[in-house]
Amino acid sequence: MxxxxxxxxxxxxxxxxxxxxxxxxxxxxxxxxxxxxxxxxxxxxxxxxxxxxxxxxxxxxxxxxxxxxxxxxxxxxxxxxxxxxxxxxxxxxxxxxxxxxxxKENVQALQEVTVASGTNKFSKKETRFVARMPLKYLENPQVYNTVSKELIQEQVAIDLGSISKNVPGAGIPMIANQGRVTFRSRGFETEPNARNGVAGAAFSSIDPVNLERIEAIKGPSTTLFGTNISSSYGGLFNRVTKRPYNDVGGEVAYTGGSWNLNRLTVDVNSPVNADKTALFRLNAATTHQKTFQDQGFTNNLSLAPSFSYQITDRLSLLLEVEFGQEKGTSVVRFNPLTTSGKTQTIEDIGVPYNRTFMSNDLTYSTQMLNIFAQANYKISSQWTSQTVVSRARSTINGYITALNGRANNTLIPNIIVGATNFIATDIQQNFIGDLNIADHRNRIVAGLDYYNNFNDFDRVTVNLPAVNYLVPNANYRISRFKVDSAANTGGTLRKEKNRDNTYAAYVSDAFNITDQLLVMGSIRVDRYQYLGVYNVNTGQTAGGLGANGVSIGPYKQTSVSQKMGLVYEVAKDRLSLFGNYMGGFFNRSGQAADGTPFRPEHANQMEFGAKGNLFGHRLTGSVSYYDIRVKNVLRTDPNNTNYSIQDGTRKSQGVEVDLTANPFTGFNVVAGYAYNYSVITNANADINGLRPDGSGPDQMINFWASYRVSKGQLNGLGAGFGGNYGSRSYQLNNRTTKVIIPSYTMFDAALFYDQPKYRVSFKVNNLTSEKAWSVRLTPQAPAQFLGSVALKF
Missing domain, CATH: 2.60.40.10 (Immunoglobulins)
Structure with missing residues (x-):
């Protein structure tokens, strides 16, 4: 047959x-x-x-x-x-x-939850990543903000910079030359290089097509997350990705807009087997857009498949892949003259707002491949084993550009030509427990973490002839041919490889003294091994000291960090008071002039405040005060400028407010306020007592309010309005020279019609075309118009 x-x-x-x-x-x-x-x-x-x-x-x-x-x-x-x-x-x-x-409500901290609720739809505070244990938002002594996919969708936010507008204190994002994005957090720079709580580094642009939400975890977070995923003393940005679900469905959407924006996204989900224990989901996007300036474009593709399998009732497996590639031109990065001896704003300097002084043939190409695998095994009703393996690779090829200011209204194009590779591997084993000891509830996480980092550089940096940016020559053009010729005949060569390993162990316990009073104690020990810089040309691994006594050869350091917290729920599941004392560190290489090896740089944060979930979940949020002190900061030795000494200090203090409200049906508000006072407290005379360069505005406000008709013939029709304010800040701040970034106020507005089978949206960013700059003095876009149509199935 x-x-x-x-x-x-x-x-x-x-x-x-x-x-x-x-x-x-x-x-x-x-x-x-x-x-x-x-x-x-x-x-x-x-x-x-x-x-x-x-x-x-x-x-x-x-x-x-x-x-x-x-x-x-x-x-x-x-x-x-x-x-x-x-x-x-x-x-x-x-x-x-x-x-x-x-x-118990706490189970949602260990397993993704789909909640079909219309009340306060932007408040998605429960997470299993911040504490890595079943701990509710009100029970966690650490502050964190979340930006949900519902808010991302309503705001037609198509990049991480647009999403971060909703995080108190994040500020205008800094876009690096290959599309990488960096935010501010409590006066410190931090990147979104954590994915689902472990390393997911990307030295390239990250498309948000597969984002479930962004979690902005505030304060030094080394105890659970280490320093290998770009956690800073100000915090950590964690990307939580979309997971497969037990149903057939999806969405296809198109977004078009100003400057020839064309973006197509796809989200498809389906069970794989008849029992629906094996699930598959694919998120994908492709975007092409030109810049508002006279030159520049980006063209990218992102693919993010994910697969989950409930192998047995105790064992589950999750496998995710993030693949992205992009071709584009560098955004404008302007570096003013550091010895001008003037106090001036970027407006005073007069660099044209809409000119790049580059060419569209000076392109970079990036490729990102992140692989994430997680196995959860329920050992017993009290203990769960979680094994995580993460592999992240980013490559950059082509031309990376910057503009260096000089006297007499001139600038010099600075261009890096060549290839760079970054590969990171993170392996974690966690044991998560929820058990009673002597009638007291304990939630515990104990884990081991291995992280390996490998970087490979093969590139040349060249400077091209100066140009008067106020009156450039009519035939002025920086072409690829000119750059390649300069790179072949001179420039600064960087042809090297470097590696490092980190071995860590940590434990954290949330102990309920009573049902309403909780204390948390956490500790982490890191052993860092830097394996040195291998020079490809000489075949040697570098040793000895570089500039200011900084070692470029192999070295090892051990660091200990802590996290302690106290939470008292004044009204159970409605209002809590909290306090924390948390530590963080960064490894520092080299030795002082007397041969004393440098120690890791350390910071400690003291914070206290209140969290609420009031009026039947209609008002959630937090109010907190923090004080961060950094010690062991390297500074130039005043007695020997060829070396550094390690007695520098810095402090960062402030207040943060984060509120999400649903005053009445259909009306939702997200609002935040951040005040930050940062100062260098012990440093060389030219910067001592001043606010650090690049720490961002000392005051920032964000808000978004929207109303959606919830019944009747107009059900699903809605509108939103919001904005962001930032006070003036410094790109450069020392005793003799200051470059000031002016304050800004930018407003956005949206209209949308959301139905079960389709969604239509219209959005305007920066309604008034306010001029604003990032900390790298990158001009921000004027009014941008977006239109989006999505079909659901």
Whole structure:
């Protein structure tokens, strides 16, 4: 019998006997909900006697068809909760229901939750990444802000810079020359290089197409996250990615706009097997856009597939890939003359706002490949094992440009030509527990972390002839041919490889003294091994000292960091008071003139404040005061300028407010305020007592308010309005020379019509075309118009 005839016969038998099978079997169905009645997605449900298993869908619902009559036990298994067995009796031709409501809300901290709630839709505070244990927002002594996908969608935010507008204190993002984005946090620079709580470094642009939300974790976060994922003393930006879900669905969207913007995105999800325990999701995007300036463009592609598999009721596997490639031109980066002896604003300097002084053939190409694998195993009702492997690779080829200011209204183009590679590997093993000891609840995470970093440089830096930026020559053009000629005949060569390893162990315990009083203690030990710089031309690994006593050869350092916190819930699940004392560090190489080796630079933060979840979840947020002190900062030795000494200090103090509100149905508000006082407290005379360069504005405000009609013929129609304010700041700040970035106030507005099968949006960014600059003096775009159409299925 041919294969075709066999397929026809099987199909005939199925259609013939399916009705008879249904008459002789029964159905088991049910819904799993959280303690507040909201549906719980992706919960493992199995029949103990038969081994059949499935996952709940977005509505928390599950179904087993064609079950033979008899008595069975339905097992509901959730990370962070006690296993539940429900006995059912199946009768032929009938449906039996087995529902379950979880007794603890905290399980959502260890497993992604889909909550179909219209109340305060932008407030998605519960997370399993910030504390790495089942800890609610009100129980966590650390401040963190979240930007949900609902807010990202409503604001038609198509890049990380637009998303960060909603984070208090983030400021105007700094775009590096290859599309990499950097934010401010409490006066310090930090990058979004954490993904799902572990290293996901990307030295290139990151498309937000696969983002579930952004988590801005505030303060030194070394204890749980280390220093290898660009956590700074001010905080950490964590990208939480979209996960596969137990249903068939998706969306195709197109966005067009100013400066020839064309963007196409796809989101497709589907179960892979009949039991719906294997799930697949693909997010993809391609974007092309020119700049508002006279030259410049970007053209990129992003693919982000993810696969999850509930192998057994205790073991689950998640595999994600982020692939991105981009071709474009560098954004303007202007470096003013540092010895002008003047105090002036960037406006006073007079560099034209809409000119790049470069060419469209000076392009860079980047490629990013991040692979993330996670296995969760429920050891018992109290303990879960989590194993994570992350591999991140970024490559940069081509031309990276900057403009260096000189006297007499001139600038010199500075161009890097060549290739750069970054490869990072992170392996973690965590054991997460939720158990009672002497009638007191303990939530514990203990883990081991190995991180390897490898960098490869093969590039030349050249300077080209100066140009008067106020009256440039009519034939002025920086071409690829001119740059290549200069690189072949001179320039500064960097042809090297360097590597480092970090071995770490950490433990954290949240201990409930009472149901409302909680203390947290955490400690981390890091062993850092820098393996030196290998010079490809000489074949030697560099040793000895470089400028100012900084070693470029191998060295090793051990660091200890801590996190302590106290939380008292004044009103259980509604209002809490908190305080924390957290530490962070960065490794520093070299030695002083007397041969004393440098120690790691350290910072400690003291913070206290209040968190709320009030009026039936209609108002959530936090108010806090922080004080960060940094010590062991390197500075030039005043007695020997060829060396450094390690007695520099810095402090950063401030207040942050983060509020998300739903005063009445359909109306939502997101608002934030950040005040930051930063000062260098012990340094060389030219900068001592001053605010550090690049620390951003000392005051920032963000808000977004929107209303959506929730019933009637206009259901789904809405509008939003928001804005951002930043006080003046410094690109350069010393006793003799200051370059001031003016304050800014920028407003955005949106209209949208959201229906079950489609969504139409219109957005205007920077309504008034306010002139503004990042800390790298990159001009920001004037009014930008966006239109978007999405089809859902």
């Amino acid at each position: 041919t294969l075709f005839l066999r397929a026809v016969l099987v199909t005939f038998l199925l259609f013939t006997f399916q009705p008879l099978l249904a008459q002789n079997t029964g159905t088991i169905t049910g819904t799993v909900t959280l303690i507040d009645g909201q549906p719980f997605a992706s919960v493992s449900v199995s029949i103990k006697e038969t081994g059949r298993a499935t996952l709940t869908n977005g509505n928390g619902h599950y179904t087993f068809n064609n079950v033979s009559p008899g008595r069975y036990h339905i097992k509901i298994q959730v990370l962070g909760a006690t296993e539940k067995d429900i006995e059912v009796t199946v009768v032929a031709g009938q449906t039996v229901t087995a529902d379950h409501q979880l007794p």
